[in-house]
Amino acid sequence: MGKRAQKVGRKSSRRIHQLVLIAILVAVFALAATAAVSLRAEGKQEPKPAAKTTDAHGNPGYRANALMPINAQSGQVRPLTQEEAQRLANGLKQLVDQSTDGLQQVRHADGSVSMDLQGRFQSIAVAKRDDDGTLVQSCVDNREAAAAFFEIDPQLVGVNKNASPATTANNAAVKGEDR
Amino acid sequence: MRNIILARLSLTLLTALFVCSLSSSAFGAATIVIQNADAAGIGFNDTTPVAPVGGNPGTTLGQQRLNAFQFAANIWGATLNTTTPITVRATWEPLTCDATSAVLGSAGAASIWRDFSGATFNGTWYSAALANALTGVDLQTGTQEINARFNINLGKTGCGESFPFYLGFDTNHGSGTDLVTVLIHELSHGLGFQTFTSASSGTWNSGFPSIYDRFLFDNTTGKTWAQASMTDAERQASATGVNKLAWNGSRVTSDLQSILATPQLKVNSPAGIAGNYSVGTAGFGAPLSSPGVTANVAQASPADGCSALTNGAAMSGKIALIDRGACTFVVKVKNAQNAGAVGVVIVNNTSGVVQMGGSDSTITISALSISDTDGLTIKSQLGAPVNATLLVNTAAPSGVDTSGRALLFSPSSFQSGSSVSHWDTTAFPNQLMEPNINGDLTHSVVPVWDLTWSLFQDIGWRGNKLGDSQFFVRQHYLDFLNRFPDASGLAFWNNQIVECGIDQPCIELRQINVSAAFFLSIEFQETGYLVYRFYKSAYGNIPGAPVPVRFGEFLPDTQQIGQGVVVGVGNWQAQLEANKQAFALAFVTRSRFTNAFPTSSNPAAFVDALFARSGVTPSASERNAAIAEFGSATNTADTAARARALRLVAENSQLKSLEFNKAFVLMQYFGYLRRNPNDPPEPGLDFAGFNFWLGKLNQFNGNFVNAEMVKAFIVSGEFRQRFGQ
Numbered sequence A: 001m002g003k004r005a006q007k008v009g010r011k012s013s014r015r016i017h018q019l020v021l022i023a024i025l026v027a028v029f030a031l032a033a034t035a036a037v038s039l040r041a042e043g044k045q046e047p048k049p050a051a052k053t054t055d056a057h058g059n060p061g062y063r064a065n066a067l068m069p070i071n072a073q074s075g076q077v078r079p080l081t082q083e084e085a086q087r088l089a090n091g092l093k094q095l096v097d098q099s100t101d102g103l104q105q106v107r108h109a110d111g112s113v114s115m116d117l118q119g120r121f122q123s124i125a126v127a128k129r130d131d132d133g134t135l136v137q138s139c140v141d142n143r144e145a146a147a148a149f150f151e152i153d154p155q156l157v158g159v160n161k162n163a164s165p166a167t168t169a170n171n172a173a174v175k176g177e178d179r
Numbered sequence B: 001m002r003n004i005i006l007a008r009l010s011l012t013l014l015t016a017l018f019v020c021s022l023s024s025s026a027f028g029a030a031t032i033v034i035q036n037a038d039a040a041g042i043g044f045n046d047t048t049p050v051a052p053v054g055g056n057p058g059t060t061l062g063q064q065r066l067n068a069f070q071f072a073a074n075i076w077g078a079t080l081n082t083t084t085p086i087t088v089r090a091t092w093e094p095l096t097c098d099a100t101s102a103v104l105g106s107a108g109a110a111s112i113w114r115d116f117s118g119a120t121f122n123g124t125w126y127s128a129a130l131a132n133a134l135t136g137v138d139l140q141t142g143t144q145e146i147n148a149r150f151n152i153n154l155g156k157t158g159c160g161e162s163f164p165f166y167l168g169f170d171t172n173h174g175s176g177t178d179l180v181t182v183l184i185h186e187l188s189h190g191l192g193f194q195t196f197t198s199a200s201s202g203t204w205n206s207g208f209p210s211i212y213d214r215f216l217f218d219n220t221t222g223k224t225w226a227q228a229s230m231t232d233a234e235r236q237a238s239a240t241g242v243n244k245l246a247w248n249g250s251r252v253t254s255d256l257q258s259i260l261a262t263p264q265l266k267v268n269s270p271a272g273i274a275g276n277y278s279v280g281t282a283g284f285g286a287p288l289s290s291p292g293v294t295a296n297v298a299q300a301s302p303a304d305g306c307s308a309l310t311n312g313a314a315m316s317g318k319i320a321l322i323d324r325g326a327c328t329f330v331v332k333v334k335n336a337q338n339a340g341a342v343g344v345v346i347v348n349n350t351s352g353v354v355q356m357g358g359s360d361s362t363i364t365i366s367a368l369s370i371s372d373t374d375g376l377t378i379k380s381q382l383g384a385p386v387n388a389t390l391l392v393n394t395a396a397p398s399g400v401d402t403s404g405r406a407l408l409f410s411p412s413s414f415q416s417g418s419s420v421s422h423w424d425t426t427a428f429p430n431q432l433m434e435p436n437i438n439g440d441l442t443h444s445v446v447p448v449w450d451l452t453w454s455l456f457q458d459i460g461w462r463g464n465k466l467g468d469s470q471f472f473v474r475q476h477y478l479d480f481l482n483r484f485p486d487a488s489g490l491a492f493w494n495n496q497i498v499e500c501g502i503d504q505p506c507i508e509l510r511q512i513n514v515s516a517a518f519f520l521s522i523e524f525q526e527t528g529y530l531v532y533r534f535y536k537s538a539y540g541n542i543p544g545a546p547v548p549v550r551f552g553e554f555l556p557d558t559q560q561i562g563q564g565v566v567v568g569v570g571n572w573q574a575q576l577e578a579n580k581q582a583f584a585l586a587f588v589t590r591s592r593f594t595n596a597f598p599t600s601s602n603p604a605a606f607v608d609a610l611f612a613r614s615g616v617t618p619s620a621s622e623r624n625a626a627i628a629e630f631g632s633a634t635n636t637a638d639t640a641a642r643a644r645a646l647r648l649v650a651e652n653s654q655l656k657s658l659e660f661n662k663a664f665v666l667m668q669y670f671g672y673l674r675r676n677p678n679d680p681p682e683p684g685l686d687f688a689g690f691n692f693w694l695g696k697l698n699q700f701n702g703n704f705v706n707a708e709m710v711k712a713f714i715v716s717g718e719f720r721q722r723f724g725q
Helices: A003-012 A012-036 A082-095 A142-151 B002-022 B063-075 B128-135 B179-191 B211-215 B232-237 B250-258 B329-338 B372-379 B454-460 B470-481 B487-498 B505-518 B526-537 B552-564 B572-589 B591-596 B605-614 B620-628 B639-650 B652-674 B688-699 B709-714
Strands: A105-107 A113-116 A123-129 A136-139 B032-036 B087-093 B103-111 B111-115 B146-151 B217-218 B245-247 B262-269 B275-277 B293-299 B320-325 B343-347 B366-372 B387-393
Touching: A082 B103, A113 B250, A123 B179, A136 A142, A136 B179, A142 B605, B032 B063, B063 B087, B063 B179, B087 B179, B087 B211, B087 B262, B087 B505, B103 B217, B111 B128, B128 B179, B146 B179, B211 B217, B211 B454, B217 B232, B232 B454, B245 B639, B250 B454, B262 B366, B293 B343, B320 B329, B320 B372, B343 B372, B343 B387, B366 B387, B470 B487, B470 B505, B470 B652, B487 B505, B505 B652, B505 B709, B526 B552, B526 B572, B526 B591, B526 B605, B526 B639, B526 B652, B552 B652, B572 B591, B572 B639, B605 B620, B620 B639, B652 B688, B688 B709
Parallel strands: B032 B087, B087 B146, B293 B320, B320 B343, B343 B366
Antiparallel strands: A105 A113, A113 B111, A123 A136, A123 B103, B103 B146, B217 B245, B262 B275, B262 B387, B293 B387
């Protein structure tokens, strides 16, 4: 045993004060540790991670139909009108731009070269309610993918007719349905 | 007086010496600044009063938005290592949307750089944040590295009305959109999880590849996107070639082994249909596990499971087979659970499997889906017992190519989320950087949960996994309790840190307290600390050392006593008692012990020697109790009695108190540094450091916070270097 520890061991009255403090600390943490390092002690309700009201591991699928605009006749989420699709496309075109047209490379004194992307090459988080009310969230970085997500004509967002065809098959990348 | 001053000066210098020898970095490794670029009263400056939500303490809408941004930024700030602050220029703007669809926001690098000092490859574009980190200076002061724009109207009438942003930190977003998760995802793109080459045309940006392209590997042509021999057409083709495009970075390829797995339905019998079946997973209920849930399969009645099952007796303890359709998945699974089923297999009504969404926090069993044809196969055998297992196969990573490389999302034609800057959607469990921002994502960005940090390391980022609070907690389970964390325990301790939100002093204090809690836990006190006391009782301190046990002895013994013990789970007390008895018996039969304590000595001498070595003066009753273990014997040949007597001494309450601080300090070295106090790289290769910290702990009456002992160890370079740079 170390010299100091022997000394401390002899000074029992001082030690009692130390032990009281230690005991408080130990009690606080041991209680927490006992109960929570390994939770599920019977009858104990421990703080848990926020209850997930959505998915546990696979899906963006959850429903909240109350505010959804629906077609009065069919009761379904209606497809976008041409005007709405065009408006959506106009907004997307500005956001999803991987063109390098007009971007300037600047050479610096140390030999490095930079390029201000002018807001291009951004990744865009998008979301929508599907026909069955499922909320789908995704991230797109090109016009074809953006058009496919919103199920609008790729040409509306400036995709050349001859470019790789964008599927309009709904959400092949989507992970989740709830029925 | 002079002596007092000198003594204080000496103590100060000593403190500095030992703190310096342990510390080389603080908790946070990078500063990410959210630059509020909104006009007065708008976006971040919106003064609309709101109630604090999910750990976000802001009381105005603008403040909550800013807090959420900073919280997301801090997750990366705690993990990345760069001396150059990263500025995110952020605004809230009206972005395109309608009632049921919306752009949530966007983010990305503000500028790109090549051929700078420190670049790992010349002629290669890097995002500004990574370029600054690699070169060590701000290449362009006064400008942001990342741009971020988010939709100010989301949740308002006519703009994604039913999925407003959730601004809490706790992922409890309900039917809303978890802003923090979206931000972490999009900021990750801005930090470097993106190519600047056009996936649509395959054309490099201005004639140069991106650092990301150096790891984009077409497993058909055998070329990376950065190779000049790869044509634009080949790049374009690989961007739309199913399972063609993989990440060949070594860190990702290595780390995915501990992250990705394959969910499976394994039919065990009858032999005719035995084997593994492809499945879809459920976004609710208990996560799949390994070795999983095994039971016989029973067809639910009604077959669609949409109402209370009428064959409850047949369902109890079984895996319920239920047809898809007519109601939601959660209704079916809940009905099966109510009938006593231990798992559910949903049979699809079309080919292929379905990923099952929905939520019900009361569902506690696991569920999978299988294809209609596989369902028919199983149903055809239900005349006799069909035994199956719902599991996750950790030996078979999902979302990888045949060479074990992580796949990027490259469907045959551009789809929603198509981007070579995302992982493939077949990855399981869901990854942060898949194209779909899935509702089950946590805020962890490092292994063993997520591959984002691994990819960042491949492209050149340096940092430390310890910055991720969930990883920090998990490592304590491994280092102190020698086991993997139970899910609820991990969540509890992680939440102790996460609930500090963006309050950095709170985070630092909680990290210290959480860390110390593992030493103070009953589970450790009854395993690791008991091993310490066995050695102390049997042998006293190691000659010339202030401690009784070395790390090489301590670790296997602690693992032995702790085997199968999870305090609070099952009959852990019985398991612990059995382990203690077995350990004590094995301990006294070791040659070191039998040499130290010949069986010819009488019981009283044996017991007195143990107490003497422990440093405890026993009461008469304590001494007599230990001696009585030998009954009327006049020698100590009875091995079981030797074990019991030794254990009585080791579990003596005086000994526990006497050695508590010393054991606490020793476990700092064993737990965090995985070495003895006098092992390299300890300066002097002696116990000066150990004695210093013991002195401080004693000086502060065992208050480890005021003594700054735990803090010194968890911020020490030696500890942190175990997990990064």
